[in-house]
Amino acid sequence: MSSPPSARDDDAPDLVCQIDCVQGMVDALSSVRWKRHQDALMELSLHGIVLTVEESGCLQAKVFLKRELFVEYDYAGDGRQRFGLSLGLLVDCLNTFSAPGQAATVEIRYPGPDMQLLLKSVGSPDSCLYAEIRTRIPDTISWDCHFEHDGNTPVTFTAKSAVLKETVDDLEWPGSSIQIRMQPDPPTVIFKGEGHGDLQIELPYYANTDLLIVFQCDREVSYRYKYKFLRATTSNIPTSAVKENRRTKVTIGRGGMLKIQHLVSLARPGMPYFRNIGGGTEQTSRIAHIEFFVKPEEDDNDS
Amino acid sequence: MKFKAFFTDDGISLLDKRFLPAMDKVGRVCHVFLTPTHAMLLHNLLGATAAGPDGGGPQCVAQFAKDLIFREYNLSSRNGNQIAFSVEVALLHRALRSVLAVHAQPPAAGDAPGAPAIQVRLVNKLPAGSRSAMPFLTFETKGARAAVVQDVPISRPLSRSDVERLQAALDAAKDLPQTLVQVPDLPQLQSLVDRLKNVGDLLTVAVTQYGDLHLQVSTSLVTVGSEFRKLRVIGDRANAPVGDQNLTASTRMDMAVERGEALSVQANMKHLVKSLHCHLAKPDCTFYGIAPGGACLTVVFQYFIPGTRLADKSISFYCRLPVLDTGSS
Known part of the structure; x- marks a missing residue:
């Protein structure tokens, strides 16, 4: 194994950034981890870090960690830097840094001498934790979702993340494929599973304001999605998002492409303010955006 | 009988x-x-x-x-x-x-x-x-x-x-390692090792004569390590080299092994996890050391006579972890 060189090499790394809430980053990345071994594409730019994972051309997820979430963020690369790595390893490594009771700040660097992603705890001179994660030349993501709204008004609803998660969890019993139908009159979202039995879950907009917070739909749309993909979008919503009553936005685009957006807080508990690189001080703005795209099943379309 | x-x-x-x-x-x-x-x-x-x-x-x-x-x-x-x-x-x-x-x-x-x-x-x-x-x-x-x-x-x-x-x-x-370093916080070490064990099964442990303890798990895809510096040393000691602050932890350790001021061994992660359970016996101090020639990794727990800071000689408690490789020493 090649040992890392002793001193800093001459050419400075493209990215040096520091994050003071590792647990939030672990939460955000874990929410797109639906299986143990998952390859991810990491994209670095001036604006922040984007991590993309996908499965069988039907499910894609992105985690947006914008630069404002970091305590320090120096990007010196040209344009966008892309590399592949194992999501599971990244999460396991970051987890090592987030020991309870330790408010460690973690420095992230790329590339290392051997093109690794380097993590290092900073702040304590007498103890240090570090990780070097091997990266790969990126696979080209086989499909990039061109999400477009179908028609003039987007067909969308917003629900509490916990409600959506519970709904999808309940649909496990019929399993296989799930129909999502949105209808304007009466304004309702209907999840219907047909497999080992039928199960229909209705979320009526007017019945309970707690259920659907926003509802926008001018015509009836209905598409079917594989249950395992739907489940991947909600199964790992971090408990922090549920506790903080975060909302999830669901949009159905052209051709039935489903977009699901979660918000995950990267605020440090017990610390109302923090200093980020933009000089911002509000913890509430420290949100990572998570997006899932799910392709509908092909044998079914608008009813 | x-x-x-x-x-x-x-x-x-x-x-x-x-x-x-x-x-x-x-x-x-x-x-x-x-x-x-x-x-x-x-x-x-x-x-x-x-x-x-x-x-x-x-x-x-x-x-x-x-x-x-x-x-x-x-x-x-x-x-x-x-x-x-x-x-x-x-x-x-x-x-x-x-x-x-x-x-x-x-x-x-x-x-x-x-x-x-x-x-x-x-x-x-x-x-x-x-x-x-x-x-x-x-x-x-x-x-x-x-x-x-x-x-x-x-x-x-x-x-x-x-x-x-x-x-x-x-x-x-009974042979004690020539150098022992004191680990200040055993529960913290246990929580670290609990997280490290997700990364790999094989752990490299190095102990220097100037009080550094280095744990590292390495696989073909990832290396994760932790370095504790300036720990209390018992036994053979050396002065820490100056000007190594800016080196990476693993480089520092490799150089210490080369200079003969450190020993390094590979141990099974499961064994380390087991030995860390010994903190249930609430020792007053815990020391890590490597037996001469890298024969095993030794953990020595010490008890004080109640109300004093004097070692209680009537209790002797230690673990010896098998090593998988004699290391680079």
């Missing part, structure tokens, strides 16, 4: 609150080794070679001066007055707790003050439904309203040759 003694209050509470929970986590069955001067609980001593523990698991030795645990200690055997047998730790602990519970019953009015003592004996009994007598460790005590006898099944006492092997393994294990 005879063994009969009474527990001291300190002794039984040491076993109940500290050592039996720790020994139970290290392994299900342990050896009890009684000599005219000491009582010991041992894990994985037999089967080990003189050079170090075998790959079966970490060796763990908890040795007590007989007077710390027992009074009226009567021990005799044809084998130099030594007795050794194996016992299931959980059963032993359950029996102890049961006699302690009865023992703790408050005396009724009019009773003589001072609770009766807890007695332990080695007996041969005919268990129900069996034709041959089996050996048991029997605990007996009286409370205010009840008396209890607990029989804990044990193995047949070890043969003379096995006892000799046990003693030889103990003697071989």
